[in-house]
Amino acid sequence: MKKDIIIVGGGCIGLMSAYCLLKSGRNITIIDKGDLTDGTSFGNAGLLSAFKKAPLSSPGVILDTLKLILKGESPVSVHPTFDLNLYKWLLKFVANSTEAKLKKTLALFERYGQISLDMYETMIKEDGMDFYFCKDGLLMIYTEEKTFDEKVLHCNDKNAYEILSKKRTKEYMPILNEKVIGSILLKENGHIDPGEFMFELQKYLEKKGVEFLLNEKVDKLEFKGSKVSKINTNNNSYEADTLILSTGADDKLAKQAKNKFMMTPAKGYSITFKMPEALKPKTSALFADLFIAMTPRRDTVRITSKLELGTTNPNVIKKQIDSIHKNIDLYTNYFEKENIIEWAGFRPLTPNDIPIIGYDEKYNNLVHATGLGWLGITFAPAIGKIVNDIITVDKKNTTNVDVLLFSAFYQG
Ligand SMILES: Cc1cc2nc3c(=O)[nH]c(=O)nc-3n(C[C@H](O)[C@H](O)[C@H](O)COP(=O)(O)OP(=O)(O)OC[C@H]3O[C@@H](n4cnc5c(N)ncnc54)[C@H](O)[C@@H]3O)c2cc1C
Known part of the structure; x- marks a missing residue:
């Protein structure tokens, strides 16, 4: 089954990436091995603590x-x-x-923390989401x-x-x-209340046509030349123009693409x-x-x-x-x-509190969005924005200022 964008991982980073890509008119499928009720993005403290x-x-x-x-x-x-x-x-x-x-790091936190705070407000005021x-x-x-x-x-x-x-x-x-x-x-x-936020965001995305494939685990990625050619789950096999890996602390799929993230x-x-x-x-x-x-x-x-x-x-x-x-x-x-x-x-x-965001260095239809550590909720909206920018505008890590500044690909 061929898709436009597949996001593996429906935590706050996956959902915020979907939110921003949706606003750019893309068709999105989110695959998650769970049912989006109890993961790391739900049980955390909910502090927005970039400042x-x-x-x-x-x-x-x-x-x-x-x-x-x-x-x-x-x-x-x-x-x-x-x-x-x-x-x-x-x-x-x-x-x-x-x-x-x-x-x-403090300066970067303030930059991306402010973008995120503003986006949380927009989601409440303009998109009608109701979260604490x-x-x-x-x-x-x-x-x-x-x-x-x-x-x-x-x-x-x-x-x-x-x-x-x-x-x-x-x-x-x-x-x-x-x-x-x-x-x-x-x-x-x-x-914020992260559980309420996740619930409201999922509801919004579903209403706007984002496809959710829940309780479906991606087991194996296949590669052909410079592309991820197949995304195989326990139920099905998919192809995508772009694949985003936002699998949180689970880096097994990134490793299949020969990445060894710190x-x-x-x-x-x-x-x-x-x-x-x-x-x-x-x-x-x-x-x-x-x-x-x-x-x-x-x-x-x-x-x-x-x-x-x-x-x-x-x-x-x-x-x-x-x-x-x-x-x-x-x-x-x-x-x-x-x-x-x-x-x-x-x-x-990550060992320096800097996330891992950007195009994979080998596969040009693969984007990584993880490594948010203890600050995933604080920065999720900004990360979604950066993921959208590189996919719909820049297409390269080196032409995106945010990736250059705020990704472990460059700030090792
Ligand atoms: C105790 C605690 C307190 C915290 N407090 C805060 C806080 O106050 N403020 C803050 O900003 N951050 C906080 N955090 C950090 C924050 O919760 C994380 O940074 C954030 O939730 C990470 O989001 P994520 O989307 O990257 O990963 P996750 O939320 O883990 O989402 C990843 C998703 O990928 C799915 N997945 C993984 N592998 C596969 C696969 N092979 N196939 C299909 N699906 C797959 C998983 O099921 C999961 O749903 C806290 C974390 C903890 C543990």
Whole structure:
């Protein structure tokens, strides 16, 4: 069966690519091995955190993590593995954690974060999508005096930062206990309910004629000369003028096209529950010293944490959930949680927080769109726009400024 554009992977990156290509008048088929209800793009924190928020690969991150390991509060764990690629990834991660890279990455984050925020607003205002979206900042909560004092020194821009005392911080998050030192509101950031967003976007795309082939797994790509000639699933075989691989942390198909991307699955967890309305956080918050996020949504609150490397086990591991509860209990008073849903998923993490976007170097009808790590929701609209630009306008990586700036093909 011959198609115009096939997108393999209906996470936020696949759906946003479809949205932008649809606006350019293309015919799109999305194939996903799941049913689009529970993947990484659904269970995440939903933070839109491109502004003034340091990337993972930041100077000092190794030392900070070691400190947390010693305190028994570390959100990061590396499982022993024989996979040499993980150790190469870790070396590259350390090499990227420099001041010079930090400055550049922060500037790129702001550029693509702003494009994304604007596009989320457009989807609500002009396309009539109804998903929970707030542009009311991200509260960075500090539990260590020294870290807080150091951060405050760099927060001079009144448009971007608001420094909050312990008392004011507790107004934003009434469950906090006395151990909290204070917080910094990063005013330009926002948050969404990612599940609602995905549901609304899928509904919109279906209404506009995008074809969804769900519960269908692409097992094998075939190649002829400089093209992907066949896309074989467990049910069928397809051909496409253009194939987009947006398979998140699963790089098996990219590997069939002989790519060895520097990307590793980084497992994380979320716990979603109802809590008394008066105690809900007033905006999204991140315990800066602990790597725990707390996001209010329409009826629930979601806590996310953990970054596990060297595992592909998809199960929710009780020990990790207990550890998240234990860490959050250290800095909060007791509060009631009802209808708890526990979830785990994988971030497609590159060692420098730069995604993998652009035409394949060998096959000229193949486009890659992955590697968004812990920021897929933050940047999904901008990535969709870039994918559309290269396919409908530029046709080459080297003639697209965004690919040159924001793809691991060039920013290794
Ligand atoms: C705990 C946690 C918290 C997070 N918090 C945030 C946050 O606050 N803000 C933020 O911006 N980001 C956050 N992220 C990151 C964000 O969720 C991811 O970057 C994003 O969801 C990745 O989207 P994706 O479309 O690339 O991949 P996915 O959502 O994983 O989608 C890939 C899809 O490809 C399909 N697929 C794979 N292989 C095949 C195949 N062979 N055939 C058919 N289908 C296939 C899968 O079924 C899946 O549906 C978080 C992630 C985690 C784990």
